[in-house]
Amino acid sequence: MYGRYGMSYWKNLATELEERFGGEGTGTFLYDQPLGAHTTLGIGGPADVIYIPAAAEALSFFLGRTAEKDSPVFFLGQGSNLLVADLGYRGAVVKISAEDHGGIKRQGEMLRVGAGALLPTVVEFAAAEGLSGLEFAAGIPGSMGGAAVVNAGAYDGDMGGVVTEINGMDRQGRRASLRGEKLAYRYRESSAQKSGFLVSEVVLALKQDTPERVKDRLAENLKERRASQPLDVPSAGCVFKNPPGKEAWRLVDEAGLKGVCRGGAQVSEKHTNFIINRGGAKAADYKQLMEEVVAEVERRSGIHLAREIITLGFDDNVAN
Ligand SMILES: Cc1cc2nc3c(=O)[nH]c(=O)nc-3n(C[C@H](O)[C@H](O)[C@H](O)COP(=O)(O)OP(=O)(O)OC[C@H]3O[C@@H](n4cnc5c(N)ncnc54)[C@H](O)[C@@H]3O)c2cc1C
CATH class of the missing domain: 3.30.43.10 (Uridine Diphospho-n-acetylenolpyruvylglucosamine Reductase, domain 2)
Incomplete structure (x- = not known):
């Protein structure tokens, strides 16, 4: 089609x-x-x-x-x-693939990372160099570019805390850079995402520590993640942003939605802010379940959950 x-x-x-x-x-x-x-x-x-x-x-x-x-x-x-x-x-x-755009270069306490580099590879590279600052990202999948754009974060850290510069192109293909205030990092938001900027390189400012200490902190975060998230089934991580002062998973849980299914999509029993594909889920099932969760949480708590997950191709096949 x-x-x-x-x-x-x-x-x-x-x-x-x-x-x-x-x-x-x-x-x-x-x-x-x-x-x-x-x-x-x-x-x-x-x-x-x-x-x-x-x-x-x-x-x-x-x-x-x-x-x-x-x-x-x-x-x-x-x-x-x-x-x-x-x-x-x-x-x-x-x-933006890891093969063609996945380089990682160290310059003092900074890393220059190709947007295609896999985030777990970058995290491992930093740990081996004894560079601290990315421990929060232990176990977050995805690419460096995606993480920088959505301001990926966990355990009180996020990309906004370590990214100092993004290089790439504007929608017209002209080379462009974003630095400092221009990055406009907020909770799971950045100016790059809003302006349709193509990220080709991300500069990270880290702090020298020892590989042992960095690896210990990574292991601790990974352990916690494995204990609380369904990592062995297909998902897209947390579906909803945490509303100010609240945890989205708790609101979903309190609304009695744990384990609820629509077709192959299911609110995870292990972490209620994950909706998993338990096999053969259609996007329509997934979207319907997201909408039902938003409606039910709002009905029970009066709080509207905003989506963290990005959708593509739904409204007249336009990214939304
Ligand atoms: C099991 C699991 C656990 C997760 N845990 C977390 C977590 O703890 N914290 C968290 O924040 N997220 C988490 N996520 C979500 C996801 O891993 C992150 O948001 C990740 O940073 C997305 O990167 P990506 O390369 O996959 O981006 P995509 O999903 O490919 O894209 C995400 C957005 O970034 C844009 N984008 C991607 N690459 C570029 C580029 N080069 N230039 C411009 N725009 C680009 C896309 O247009 C899109 O808007 C989790 C996901 C899973 C499956």
């Missing part, structure tokens, strides 16, 4: 890129492939095209061309915070 841009539009664009940058400089185009395979939930239909760029030049050109035509583009990391609609996404998904 193709959107108003049609398969020939994307194929022509791919050909144009390959003529300019060569196959290796361009990267890979995948047509009509289920996005579920690119998410931890394993749910969701196809994008018109998935573009996995090999190099910045080709990516910049791609963004410029698609911005001129106002064609829909969504940036994807590891899809660990993402629910994709059953009908997929009518547009292009740009996937």
